[in-house]
Amino acid sequence: MTDTASSSAVGGFADEVTRGEPSERYDVFAVQEKWMPVWDELAPFRSGRPDDPRPKKYVLDMFPYPSGDLHMGHAEAYALGDVVARYWVQRGFNVLHPIGWDAFGLPAENAAIQRGIDPAAWTYENIATQKASMRRYACSFDWDRVLNTCDPEYYRWNQWLFLRFFEKGLAYRKPSMVNWCPNDQTVLANEQVVNGLCERCDTPVTKKKLTQWYFRITEYADRLLDDMAQLEGQWPEKVLLMQRNWIGRSTGADVAFEIEGRPEPVTVYTTRPDTLYGATFFVVAADSDLAAELASGSPPEVQQQFADYLEQVQRTSEIDRLSTDRPKTGVFLQRHAINPVNGERLPIYAADYVLADYGHGAIMAVPAHDQRDLDFARAFDLPVRVVVNTGEDDPASTGQATTGDGELMNSGPLNGLRKEAAIEKIIEILRENKHGDAAVNYRLRDWLISRQRYWGTPIPIVYCPDCGEVPVPDDQLPITLPPSAGLDMKPKGTSPLGGATDWVNVPCPTCDGPATRDTDTMDTFVDSSWYFLRYLDPHLDAAPFDPEAAREWLPVDQYVGGVTHAILHLLYARFFTKVLYDLGHVEFTEPFTRLLNQGMVVMGGSAMSKSRGNLVRLSDELEAHGVDAIRLSMVFAGPPEDDIDWSDVSAAGSRKFLSRAWRLAGDVTSAPGTDPASGDPDLR
RNA sequence: GCCCCGGUGGCGGAAUUGGCAGACGCGGCGGACUCAAAAUCCGUUGUCGAAAGACAUGAGGGUUCGAGUCCCUCCCGGGGCACCA
Numbered sequence: 001m002t003d004t005a006s007s008s009a010v011g012g013f014a015d016e017v018t019r020g021e022p023s024e025r026y027d028v029f030a031v032q033e034k035w036m037p038v039w040d041e042l043a044p045f046r047s048g049r050p051d052d053p054r055p056k057k058y059v060l061d062m063f064p065y066p067s068g069d070l071h072m073g074h075a076e077a078y079a080l081g082d083v084v085a086r087y088w089v090q091r092g093f094n095v096l097h098p099i100g101w102d103a104f105g106l107p108a109e110n111a112a113i114q115r116g117i118d119p120a121a122w123t124y125e126n127i128a129t130q131k132a133s134m135r136r137y138a139c140s141f142d143w144d145r146v147l148n149t150c151d152p153e154y155y156r157w158n159q160w161l162f163l164r165f166f167e168k169g170l171a172y173r174k175p176s177m178v179n180w181c182p183n184d185q186t187v188l189a190n191e192q193v194v195n196g197l198c199e200r201c202d203t204p205v206t207k208k209k210l211t212q213w214y215f216r217i218t219e220y221a222d223r224l225l226d227d228m229a230q231l232e233g234q235w236p237e238k239v240l241l242m243q244r245n246w247i248g249r250s251t252g253a254d255v256a257f258e259i260e261g262r263p264e265p266v267t268v269y270t271t272r273p274d275t276l277y278g279a280t281f282f283v284v285a286a287d288s289d290l291a292a293e294l295a296s297g298s299p300p301e302v303q304q305q306f307a308d309y310l311e312q313v314q315r316t317s318e319i320d321r322l323s324t325d326r327p328k329t330g331v332f333l334q335r336h337a338i339n340p341v342n343g344e345r346l347p348i349y350a351a352d353y354v355l356a357d358y359g360h361g362a363i364m365a366v367p368a369h370d371q372r373d374l375d376f377a378r379a380f381d382l383p384v385r386v387v388v389n390t391g392e393d394d395p396a397s398t399g400q401a402t403t404g405d406g407e408l409m410n411s412g413p414l415n416g417l418r419k420e421a422a423i424e425k426i427i428e429i430l431r432e433n434k435h436g437d438a439a440v441n442y443r444l445r446d447w448l449i450s451r452q453r454y455w456g457t458p459i460p461i462v463y464c465p466d467c468g469e470v471p472v473p474d475d476q477l478p479i480t481l482p483p484s485a486g487l488d489m490k491p492k493g494t495s496p497l498g499g500a501t502d503w504v505n506v507p508c509p510t511c512d513g514p515a516t517r518d519t520d521t522m523d524t525f526v527d528s529s530w531y532f533l534r535y536l537d538p539h540l541d542a543a544p545f546d547p548e549a550a551r552e553w554l555p556v557d558q559y560v561g562g563v564t565h566a567i568l569h570l571l572y573a574r575f576f577t578k579v580l581y582d583l584g585h586v587e588f589t590e591p592f593t594r595l596l597n598q599g600m601v602v603m604g605g606s607a608m609s610k611s612r613g614n615l616v617r618l619s620d621e622l623e624a625h626g627v628d629a630i631r632l633s634m635v636f637a638g639p640p641e642d643d644i645d646w647s648d649v650s651a652a653g654s655r656k657f658l659s660r661a662w663r664l665a666g667d668v669t670s671a672p673g674t675d676p677a678s679g680d681p682d683l684r
Numbered sequence: 685g686c687c688c689c690g691g692u693g694g695c696g697g698a699a700u701u702g703g704c705a706g707a708c709g710c711g712g713c714g715g716a717c718u719c720a721a722a723a724u725c726c727g728u729u730g731u732c733g734a735a736a737g738a739c740a741u742g743a744g745g746g747u748u749c750g751a752g753u754c755c756c757u758c759c760c761g762g763g764g765c766a767c768c769a
Contacts (some may be wrong), residue, residue: 195766238764241687241688241764242688242765245764268769269769272769283769326767352767353767353769354768354769355767357768359768359769363769370769371767372769441768442768567764636709636710637697638696642696643762644696645695645696648710650695650709650710650711654710656710657709659723659724660724
């Protein structure tokens, strides 16, 4: 059978169709009308029945979010997934090709607020709509394995997994400045802040100090980075690159600076310890605890300046903070740090160009070798010193690129060394003098999972005045959401669950005294971090999944989905997999062996949207051209990873092509010898 | 600013290692069939040229017997990251 036929939804039955009148016997509609009811009855894509001797393959399409009906983007993704799934079926594999719904999340809640309806009702209705469309689109999904993440039988295991993370110290609560979306009135993970805007609603994100739950993904930074070696050549290079950048591993040194009037030294992180001799000032992040502490030892007028500055910094929206040409601002705290290598006194500034949560929230500033430090030095009229080998006047000749002109500085024991050698040497010196050591830092932050919203997985923690943070025992799971009726869903900065008094107030699992539930829900990316395991048996009652089945089916052989999830979902799922590996639940460390990012379907050069008036409805296209023609068009329009402009695609042409193929097949296979089920025992 | 990926007819795109550029399809044009239309079939379709032929893969250079493919410089488009010390 040809590739063309394998990409066709209802192909392979020429002898049946030739019985019709010539005018209709090759018609794509006649084909689909005949075979779809048969599929419904036979469920040909059910997989994993016992004693199936065929080798296994797992083809996974990223599951949809149930808002509205399927669109052309879904149509392309599922057409591609189907090509792979049916190709393997015909090659004799037992193929698992499941589907489900990523059903928790904000849109349901917003719809509930706007229209006064139940988020659950809205969600299940959309699921039904999409499911019907998928069937009409003839996707080869295994309908016996459908899951919805908003079903208690699913999110129960989110809670169970959370507790395992908690036991391992991988889930923890801490107060921190968090990204806050003033519109959605909820916190956002770093990954959900795009150019300073909320990824959902494009509202400028602000900062807020809150105590929230985190997953310790940073503990896995090295493995997330190193295990990418397994994915090389199997995943798009672009995605690997994005993940690498996101993790942002950098190597350098920690250097301890004594602070005048402070018993403990302050450590800074630098990637250029070789420029230590060129440090001319010292900066602490304005919004760090350290800045507040240092300022408290400053003269009163400086304390006031600092307080004013801090307020200004906290008012600054993320988008302003990120604008590149923004002038450097800060306050001189009238305190000093001592350069450990030459005893120089460096003035200490509080500034917002230093981030509180990277490195140690403080830096040594070397304006001759760092553009940002140079900008600051110019704004505050601070000296600039080029670290250079004595006797050579070209700093580049020692490998020490400069960003600004300045006084040349003797770099003592580093004289004559090139950059790499100088770094090695200075680290050695620092280590000997106990002033520092080599260090590694990551851009990656821990994953903030608390959300102040209703429609999500309740966090299985109870707060007891006597026992503190108490994990809910496994046998009390799931903690189901209270009904939405009567709850105030309007965003107000705290979870609507707080209003469910009967639900919130529970006896402490440990001492039975009065206690309260955590009222936040989990980020929905928790749901999608392990759903590919739940498909093995979505109704399994004893565990999130059967390890034996996981050994047989996983990792996923081919994952298909949009590049929009290149960082978020794929990084989290990789993280979860590694944790599950460490906990002994799975035997692989990477969940998705191969990844395909299909392109977008656009219309007339721009993304389809209602407001732009260029929305193409899948149902209309199916009506006009038939399932096979649409799917063929999707696959044939170009390389799968490229965008498709639907205005360039002729579905009518595909239909013509199919009719011709049918006619030809009808002519050459007049004897019904063509086994309609060749390679597909499910259809026998 | 930094880092990726692209740029080939009217369109989507082929061209395995440096070896006949434009496969295949869409669209267009001409024709057959038809009273007519739709469907279908046949032919044709990079540009210039009557033809022979010449010129053509974003622009300019280079390497080579030979370049869409390799090297250098630049232009354009798309994407990612963006005070991460």
